[in-house]
Amino acid sequence: MRELSRVPDTVRELQSRIRQMQSTKLEVRTLPTLPALADLLPGGGLRVGASYSVQGSASLAMALMAGPAASGAWCGVVGMPEFGAEAAAGLGIDLNRVVLVPRPGEQWLAVTGAIADALTVIVVKPSGRVTETAASRLSARLRQREAVLIALGPWPQAEARLSVSEGRWGGIGDGHGYLAGRQVTVTVSGAGNGRQLSRRIWMPDSALQVREDGTVRSGVGSSLASRAS
Known part of the structure; x- marks a missing residue:
């Protein structure tokens, strides 16, 4: 009876370990x-x-x-x-x-x-x-x-397809100034559907870093814009 009384605790311990292993596996992926x-x-x-x-x-x-x-x-x-x-x-x-x-x-x-x-x-x-x-x-x-x-470039069975458009450099005044960063729109479409997400980002900013500059916009389309790189 003493051994049987420990079964629920053992089961709970095993369940906890399984959840931890599954969580770790998902993070690694x-x-x-x-x-x-x-x-x-x-x-x-x-x-x-x-x-x-x-x-x-x-x-x-x-x-x-x-x-x-x-x-x-x-x-x-x-x-x-x-x-x-x-x-x-x-x-x-x-x-x-x-x-x-x-x-x-x-x-x-x-x-x-x-x-x-x-x-x-x-x-x-x-x-x-x-x-x-x-x-x-x-x-x-x-x-x-x-x-x-x-x-x-194009790739069959891609998980997602990404493109850059609407590139614009900042920092230049009326015929003078220095380039201080480039804003672009990055558009992503997932595999198997026409849904797209777009975001305006700096690529790069004045510190040569990639950072966001705007909210995510969602939409539906059959192809990605690729007017600028």
Whole structure:
């Protein structure tokens, strides 16, 4: 009878442990991103195992990478010889934790898959069309390794698609003054639906940081604006 009386306590203890494990697992499955972008992304961050498509803005791709990088994640940049190391460092990206493959040639997809085995976030600029089959194979590897892919351009099965529009520089007066920051509108559409969220942000501000400058606007549309990068 003494042992039986302890059963409810044991069950409650096990339930508590299970809830803690589930909570930890859910937290691990989302990587933090910059606060200015978090509210725009499904789940409030970058979902591990997922791919994201950024239309025409290398700066936005770097901003997405900056959050995980600031948390200590190792990152890779593939197919971007124009990668701005100084700008990346200004966003808080530790260059000692960045692997650069600027010119992978025709093997860019194989290189991307290979470094996904070791790195947490990979930014890639595709040099060719990506098929649904190739995207599915890479997605399986991303899920297995709990990594995230950010593609600069179209990408099949993307978790979300992001674009930049309505860019405007500040700090310039009537023919004089210095550039003090750039305001843009970032628009995000989730996979599988036409719903969009937009936010006006500084990218960058006068301190070379990415921060919000306005409220989130929601809407429905079939495509993303991509008038400026």
